[in-house]
Amino acid sequence: MTVLAAALPGIADSGTHAMTEAERLELIERTIAEIRPRVARDGGGIELVAVRGRDVYVKMSGACVGCQLASLTLGGVQQRLMAALKQIVRVLPAELLKPDA
Secondary structure, eight states, X not given: OXXXXXXXXXXXXXXXXXXXXXXXXXXXXXXXXXXXXXXXXXXXXXXXXXXXXXXXXXXXEETTTTOTTHHHHHHHHHHHHHHHHTBOOEEEEGGGOOOOO
């Protein structure tokens, strides 16, 4: 278990939960949908773009573009996703997504 996983109750860094990939994707989408209204209240938007392993790519829009607090928002999304999935994930801006080779 990594140090991060040990520090976060309920989080395991091994695939101990028997969730299908479709269920995992649906849970990620649902969690982001729950966060979206809070982001919209500040004039921003967030959209799931891709999931590659434990990397979750999102597109920030509206007031979030260029906002100095956007990285904090991504960190909050990451925390919520880790709590929902019970595994470590990394939330990254869609701009970092590399096309499949």
